[in-house]
Amino acid sequence: MKPRNRVIFYINRGVHLLDLAGAVQAFYEAEEYGQPYEISYISEDPGPVCSAGLPFAGVMHYSSLEIGPADLLIIPGFDLRWLGDAKKSRLKAWMRKADKAQATIYSVCTGAFLLAEAGLLDDKECTTHWKYTLRLRKEYPALRVLTDRLFVRSGNIYTSAGVTTGLDMALFLLEERHGPEFAYKVARELVVYIRRDGSEPQESIYLQFRAHVNNDIHAVQDWIVRHLEKKVSIGELAALIYTSPRNLTRLFKSTTGITVGQYLEKLRVEKALHLLRQHAKIGSIPRECGLQSTNQLRHMLKKHTGRLPSELTPK
DSSP: OOOOEEEEEEOOTTBOHHHHHHHHHHHHHGGGGTOOEEEEEEESSSSOBOTTSOBOOSOEEGGGOOOOTTOEEEEOOBOGGGGGGGGOHHHHHHHHHHHHTTOEEEEETTHHHHHHHTTTTTTSEEOOOGGGHHHHHHHOTTSEEOOSOSEEEETTEEEEOSTTHHHHHHHHHHHHHHOHHHHHHHHHHTTOOOOOOSOOSSOOTTTTTOOSOOHHHHHHHHHHHHTTTSOOOHHHHHHHTTOOHHHHHHHHHHHHSSOHHHHHHHHHHHHHHHHHHTTOOGGGHHHHTTOSOHHHHHHHHHHHHSSOHHHHSOO
């Protein structure tokens, strides 16, 4: 049986439900696509009440868990009237221990205040909900608070702007751990499109060319992604949306800005690069990318990256 990943949610009193639920659902859905996560809930209080008045029952005390480097610790946002709970010295010491263990720690919205109180954001770039960036900067002057960002990474610590961006960052973490195609599948299951904060030097092809509202073209793009190993014909794609090959060719280019063939080749390049990073055997990659031979793979990678497969495989 495949070992389970672990994600741990710290529930502060006054937690905001959407800050918590978006990230929980992303990691819950990951199991559907072969990456199960063991989800745990911890708190200072065995029965915390959310900001909307809904109580939680049977939540473990945070001190009952030892967090290691493979774990994800998530701090959802909460009503800052309960910030005093975050100022307890034992909790701050426990969080610093998790940081020292090199666990991946991320906050959603005002959860950044808890990280700041524990000293985990000192001299680091970070963010929070736009309503609270000035307060965060004022109360914790050692922080480098950024505005107008969906989320910020500083080493093993991530902070997000809050509410729905907790889901954006959960998808980003799933992409880091399991690849862009996996994150795309989870996002599609959740019926959301992955967003980035604009600071990425290069966005995944799974995220590009999707900033449109044409459901027919989205359906064609989804089919191509799910069947990348197959030989794709314009006629087969056109049949998916009950149109002619000629009309699909025109519509796809006018909607996305590139041709079907260009889109398909970009997907194959990214898929090949991901497989190389995973140390897949060169001989198996062409088949998974819908290519005919290793020579075709070499030519394609040389054309798009200027390098051969052997030069792109991590040492």
